[in-house]
Amino acid sequence: MFGLNFDIKLGLDTDGGTWTALLFALMALVAFIIAYAIRSRGIKGHKEREHVGEPFYFGNIVPSSAWVKSGNVYWGFVKAMERYYRPVRGEHTGNANDYISWMVVAMTAIILMVVFL
């Protein structure tokens, strides 16, 4: 069934070469093991020393109030792209009439392109 024979092809041939995910996963595993080995050589129990580098929360218990909310993530990106975002968000009105008008516009454009180009 399914015509399965056991010469399983590992790599994916693309124009540029071959992509072998299994090999990558193995390498990643090896890298992970090396990283873990290095990590395990570090000093244990550094968390016990309190208030190390207070401005940075790493290693300490973070209070909920200090957590950056999702809405503030990428604030700068959105601010920088504001000239793009304002018209695009403006088009998403939530009004069904606008939805249909966009559909009609797209349909007209596509038909004109198909017929005349």
Add this chain to the structure above:
Amino acid sequence: MISLADGVQIVVLAGIVLSALFVVRMRDLISAAVALGACSLLLSLEFYILQAPDVAIAEAGVGAALTTAIFIFAIKGTQRREDY
């Protein structure tokens, strides 16, 4: 020269178009539902004249009784006048 049968058909088609226009133009939704009833009535008649009794019965069954009933219920459940 238009034959009599063609004349009948032309008048019926004109009636369909007219009543469809009423449906769209009327602000009073119950009148629009009445006009829709007339529209589907004439549509059924048109199918009948085109010798498609099958479709005419379907149009009669759905268009005459059921759609009007559904529209009346819908208008009853919402509001009678179209406002914008």
Add this chain to the structure above:
Amino acid sequence: MSILGLSPLMFLFYLFLLVAIVFNGLGMIGLLRFPDVYTRLHAATKCTTFGSIFLALAVIGYGLINWVRSDFADTTALTFMVHTFLALAALLLTNPTGAHALARASHRAGVEPVMAVVDRLKEVKK
């Protein structure tokens, strides 16, 4: 024996058709010309029902003629008669009921009869 060059049966048939046309037309004119809902309803329903009865009678007569002419072999003509009779029966049952429902509804909806001085139904209801 013939009337206007037609056999009596054919004469009756054409007469019925004439009556149908005339009365249906009167119904339409009444619908257009009368002043309020009740009179319009009266004109339209009564005349069109009457006209349709005569049209159906003409069709039945036509079926009868064909049936008789074919020596009672043309079953299609017979079915015509029966089915037209059924259609007529349906019309006769539904039309007055519909007219009644409409008149009652208009009265309940508060449509005043134009030019009416007394409205006994309203008085009774009150």
Add this chain to the structure above:
Amino acid sequence: MMVPEFFQDHAPILVVILPLLGAFLTPLIGKASSRAPRYVAALFLLGSLAMVAVLADKVWSQSPIPVVYTLGAHSGSGINPVFRIQLVVDGLGVLMAIIMGIVSTAAVLYSWSFIDKYSGQDKYYTLLQLTAVGAYGMVLTGDIFNLFVFFEISSIALCGLVAFRTERGESFEAAFKYMLYSTISGVFLLFAIGIFYGEYGVLNMGVISEAMSSAGGASVLDKIALGLLVTVFSLKAGSVPMHMATPDAYSEAPGGISAIFVAASQTGLYALFRTSFTIYGHYNPNTGAFNLDTYTLGWIVVILGVLSMFIGVTMALVQKDIKRLMAYHAISQTGYMLLGVGVGIAVLSDPAKMTAFGVDAMRGGIFHIINHALYKGLLFLTAGAVFYRLQTRNLNEMHGLGHTMRFTTVFFMIGALAIAGMPPMNGFSSKLLIYESVYQFNPIIAVIAMLVSVLTLASFVKVFYSAFLGPKPENPPEDAPTSMLIGMTILVAVIIVFSLFPGLVVERLIDPAVRALLFPWLAGGV
């Protein structure tokens, strides 16, 4: 394993009618017991998946010649496709059926707990199975009118499912918008079918393409029909600028349904590719001409794809609603598929370019379809699990779910890595194929595609950061119920297999689909 001959013979129709039978049995069973519908639905969808497997075996063994099943006639008796309803199953159709089978099975198991608290479960399962019927029918039929019928079935069933949670007013609004969109597009689809029928008097897609070919290529009316079809199907797939209703519908649908929604939307892509290749890309070996010079059509599809990719991902980046964010990503990922196959359409009449990169682009695009259905389905399921525990979809109100919802977190991470195209996940394999081949077609578009991939990663980092990392919440939620975890595990298992063996998957699954699309082209010996 031996499959009885009965199932072998009737597999194409059994795929469609098993869920149909289940859908109509469900309300009857639901009168007797309120818990029975879930088992019926799962049973029939599993049966349907098994039939898909049988069908897939049959199709792949005779690829690229499609499996033809004629309704209402003894096979082998003089069958005239003009008068018969036929199911024509080839590599692409069976691939879509596999997607639908896996996702619907996962979703139905997931729904066991998800809608446990709601009334009207029999209707939910009925509609769920009807959605599966619509999708299966759309991808298996060879008759364009049947395609319309199944298109409507899946649209209407999905509309009912979007409005399932009646305690939310937004659900009705989203369902209404989706209904409006799909009804109007259905009317235009019917109009296009009417044009075909008026011109050629047939409804079978293969026969239409041959009739068009013998009439000397596509006429102006055919081109208008093509424009309508492209619009309608890209609307169904949720491509910009006809995407407006999809974020609403995806985000308001119950968790399991959003996953099915993705798979059902992709039938729109299937239909688009089917019309582009089978009807309009038909190659006439006698005259050496195609029905239509598909270069313009290819560019239209590519432009739709690029727009969808970019606008989808940038809109996703600013969303605060977790499911809405994922819905915009669904639009964005649809763009990749349109891009990949659009390149294939554009170079269809140019054999040199086709062999150089067109085939690879199509492989990438089609591989992306199945990848996307899997990981986006998984992501929607995890989002549904989060919603199930927190009763909110607002990312601002979440933090630290990773402390307690451990499995959900891991599953989300797998899905997010896959959608962002991080190696070694399956998303990377398909995107790699698309990048490399599209770069040869037009470098700028390839760069945009990579940028979009980066932005995708960015927005999923945002979700992961704000929902799963961070301080432990005051009332830490439990992990998702077992049946939901089972549903997610199915998808995760398939994703991992697809990730680790991309070469095998492309060879066994994707190449038959590509060969099926290019079948007239290959048969013509270009």
Add this chain to the structure above:
Amino acid sequence: MMRPMSKIVRSMGGVLYPLIAVFGGYLILHGHLTPGGGFQGGAVAASAVALVVVAYGGTLYKKGVLSTVESFGLLLFLGAGLIGMSAAFFANTLANAGGLFGDAVSFGVTDAGLNTGGTVPLMNIAVGCEVIGGLGLIILALSKAAFTREVD
């Protein structure tokens, strides 16, 4: 709940309701011989339901009955398709096979009897049940929804 209409309408509805229902049944059963068929007959019969709903106030029908009729119709339709599975789905294997709808018909224009047609009449009946159930449910649900809405 909606009020019933006047007595005249009610008694006339009582007379006409069986007439319409029987006519719908006639259209369904004669579907394979004359114009009409499952959908048309079902729609006409569902109009009978609509008549009763409007004349008597919609208390006479139970939703459960109609939905059972609908499910039964759908299952019967699929069952009629499955009967032909020995050849193909929807194959008309009952035709000319004897039995209820299996009388043979000679080729050409004939006066075919009611008991011919194989699975086609079965499918008509199934579609008829489904349409009666579905449209009747719509009417019933809408009448309840429209007349129990609180004024806001």
Add this chain to the structure above:
Amino acid sequence: MIEDTFLVVSGFLVLYILGASIRLAAGPTAPDRAVALDTINTLVVALMIALGVAYYEVIFIDIAIVYALLSFITTLYIARYLEERNVGGEAAGETTGTEGGA
């Protein structure tokens, strides 16, 4: 021969239908329009009978029967609606208190 006579009759009837639809358009109140619809219904049934003879098809008379029965239901629904509401239909000020009875 006689069939042509029926065609003439149907020509008249169709003109009457057009005339009645003037009332459908013009009718100042909704009941007027409903009356016009009722009239058109009757006329269409008559027309269907006449045309049925003109085409000499029995099944066409069946459609007339169906239509006569079904158009009645439409009339009932409209009447049912009008019973409850004022003609002007200023929905804002209305109450739906009449429904409470049954």
